[in-house]
Amino acid sequence: MNRPAAARSAWAIVPAAGRGERFDPASPKQYAPLLGATVIEWSLRALIAEPRVLGIVVVTAADDSRWPAIAARLNSGKLRHAVGGASRHASVANGLAQLESLAAPDDWILVHDAARPCLTATELAALLDALQQGAGGGALLAAPVSDTVKRESDGASAATLDRRGLWRALTPQAFGFARLRQALAHAARTGIAVTDEAQALELLGDAPRLVAGSAFNIKVTRREDLATAAVILQMTGAQRMRIGQGYDVHAFGEGGHVTLGGVRIEHPRGIVAHSDGDVVIHALCDALLGALGQGDIGLHFPDSDPRHRGADSRIFLREVVALMRAAGLRLVNADVTVLAESPRIGPHRAAMAANLSADLGVSAALINIKATTTERLGFIGRGEGLAASAAVLLDVEPPSASQPGS
Numbered sequence: 001m002n003r004p005a006a007a008r009s010a011w012a013i014v015p016a017a018g019r020g021e022r023f024d025p026a027s028p029k030q031y032a033p034l035l036g037a038t039v040i041e042w043s044l045r046a047l048i049a050e051p052r053v054l055g056i057v058v059v060t061a062a063d064d065s066r067w068p069a070i071a072a073r074l075n076s077g078k079l080r081h082a083v084g085g086a087s088r089h090a091s092v093a094n095g096l097a098q099l100e101s102l103a104a105p106d107d108w109i110l111v112h113d114a115a116r117p118c119l120t121a122t123e124l125a126a127l128l129d130a131l132q133q134g135a136g137g138g139a140l141l142a143a144p145v146s147d148t149v150k151r152e153s154d155g156a157s158a159a160t161l162d163r164r165g166l167w168r169a170l171t172p173q174a175f176g177f178a179r180l181r182q183a184l185a186h187a188a189r190t191g192i193a194v195t196d197e198a199q200a201l202e203l204l205g206d207a208p209r210l211v212a213g214s215a216f217n218i219k220v221t222r223r224e225d226l227a228t229a230a231v232i233l234q235m236t237g238a239q240r241m242r243i244g245q246g247y248d249v250h251a252f253g254e255g256g257h258v259t260l261g262g263v264r265i266e267h268p269r270g271i272v273a274h275s276d277g278d279v280v281i282h283a284l285c286d287a288l289l290g291a292l293g294q295g296d297i298g299l300h301f302p303d304s305d306p307r308h309r310g311a312d313s314r315i316f317l318r319e320v321v322a323l324m325r326a327a328g329l330r331l332v333n334a335d336v337t338v339l340a341e342s343p344r345i346g347p348h349r350a351a352m353a354a355n356l357s358a359d360l361g362v363s364a365a366l367i368n369i370k371a372t373t374t375e376r377l378g379f380i381g382r383g384e385g386l387a388a389s390a391a392v393l394l395d396v397e398p399p400s401a402s403q404p405g406s
């Protein structure tokens with residue numbers, strides 16, 4: 001199949017079938033508690049949120065009892081499951097088998113350790129960008145070695161390696177589906193215990209591209225790494241916030257009411273619009289879509305679609321909220337301004353906030369609705385129409401927050 005690089009879809013495999021011998025064999029590290037969730041939930045976060053990743057196979061040990069409850073809590077349609085093998089590469093091979101009927105031979109397969117909870121959306125995007133820009137032989141996140149590296153002999157430093165050109169391999173690592181399967185089968189035949197996928201590809205003579213990842217993308221290997229991961233996740237919290245703004249205008253026309261924030265308000269003039277012309281909700285939808293990086297309301301609910309004629313805009317809002325949840329994000333707060341000479345907003349403010357609160361799934365206290373006239377200036381001042389602007393802030397939903405009682 002000879003599709004252009006940009007058309008190659010991406011899938012992910014997250015091997016999570018290890019025993020964590022260096023961590024605590026009695027409690028596998030991928031399920032260790034970390035900031036109100038488990039390590040694996042954090043490790044999956046960026047993959048779930050990245051729209052270019054179509055599906056994720058989590059590979060767990062045959063006797064694993066923890067994954068089903070976590071999968072239910074994450075509640076992402078992207079998640080699939082496979083049972084792991086005795087070695088990491090056997091686990092990855094089982095994950096590949098699970099993708100057999102879904103992925104094309106040249107689709108990208110990203111392999112990401114369940115024990116790397118600090119992967120950021122930015123790093124993941126950089127890897128996918130490198131693939132789209134023509135890293136045909138695959139690519140891996142990696143960080144240059146900055147310490148002097150010693151070779152040990154009987155507890156003593158026997159030699160110093162030249163660290164120039166040395167990189168630490170991180171994950172995700174991404175390769176074409178068929179080539180990765182071939183490489184893993186080849187490594188298994190040779191009996192070489194590869195410790196990452198790139199090594200299996202190297203054994204075939206491939207040279208995957210090194211994409212600079214973050215030194216914060218650590219692997220939880222020993223107990224003490226958990227504290228480091230918690231600090232990193234807390235510190236990088238700001239990068240997980242998203243801001244969005246929206247603006248919408250409608251002209252007054254025939255009719256005897258306007259709809260604002262889902263509230264029907266009697267008014268001497270109606271609104272000219274394809275839908276119900278609710279500028280508050282349209283501005284809010286655009287702000288949310290902006291924060292999600294998913295275009296605007298016209299893209300998702302085109303005027304040309306007869307289903308949207310006279311539509312209750314709250315339906316649009318609920319669909320946008322579903323997109324937000326699918327991206328693993330939640331609303332921190334929303335601030336809306338209505339610009340109109342009339343109607344007066346004050347008497348309807350609480351009812352509008354109650355509607356928005358119900359649709360957004362947050363307390364009405366997090367939704368502020370303001371109104372202003374434009375001092376009789378411009379089209380709004382002349383009473384030709386009205387407008388609304390909205391600003392929203394989103395952040396990553398703490399993985400367990402959606403679990404009642406947790």
Ligand code: CTP
Pocket residue numbers: 014015016017018019020021022023030059084085086087088089091092113114115219220221
């Ligand atoms: N892994 C796997 N199947 C195996 C071995 C490892 O899916 N048979 C996964 C681990 O769960 C982990 C990733 O591969 O997410 C990286 O491996 P590693 O850090 O070595 O984890 P463990 O093998 O669990 O740890 P240890 O080597 O300390 O036992």
Ligand code: MG
Pocket residue numbers: 018
């Ligand atoms: Mg291991």
